[in-house]
Amino acid sequence: VQLVESGGGSVQAGDSLRLSCAYSADGSFCMSWFRLAPGKGREGLASIRNGGLTVYADSVKGRFTISRDNAKNTVFLQMNKLQLDDTAIYFCAGGITYFSWLAGNYEYWDQGTQVTVS
Numbered sequence: 363v364q365l366v367e368s369g370g371g372s373v374q375a376g377d378s379l380r381l382s383c384a385y386s387a388d389g390s391f392c393m394s395w396f397r398l399a400p401g402k403g404r405e406g407l408a409s410i411r412n413g414g415l416t417v418y419a420d421s422v423k424g425r426f427t428i429s430r431d432n433a434k435n436t437v438f439l440q441m442n443k444l445q446l447d448d449t450a451i452y453f454c455a456g457g458i459t460y461f462s463w464l465a466g467n468y469e470y471w472d473q474g475t476q477v478t479v480s
Contacts, residue, residue, distance in 0.1 A: 363387045363470045370475030381439040383454030393437040397450035406463035417461050444479045452477050
């Protein structure tokens with residue numbers, strides 16, 4: 363299974379950004395977004411099951427929205443009201459069928475994309 367992410371970049375505080383992650387699978391996975399900020403561990407942000415049920419970390423709840431298009435095998439992360447501490451490398455992950463914030467549980471990862479908020 364390959365995951366290919368796109369949409370990162372540099373924005374100003376308060377701006378919005380949308381990340382996309384295309385996966386080469388049948389869409390049965392629970393897909394999640396993580397990020398890795400300097401000096402911090404990998405943080406789970408949002409997760410969506412195949413049926414559309416979602417879970418969010420408190421740090422992004424109300425600002426970030428995860429969604430998926432199973433017909434296009436793509437998962438999205440809409441990030442609004444970006445803050446300075448949202449600066450990180452963002453990853454999408456898959457390969458499990460249940461919610462988990464433990465990065466080690468995920469089998470598939472993309473290459474990551476840098477998001478910089480200034």
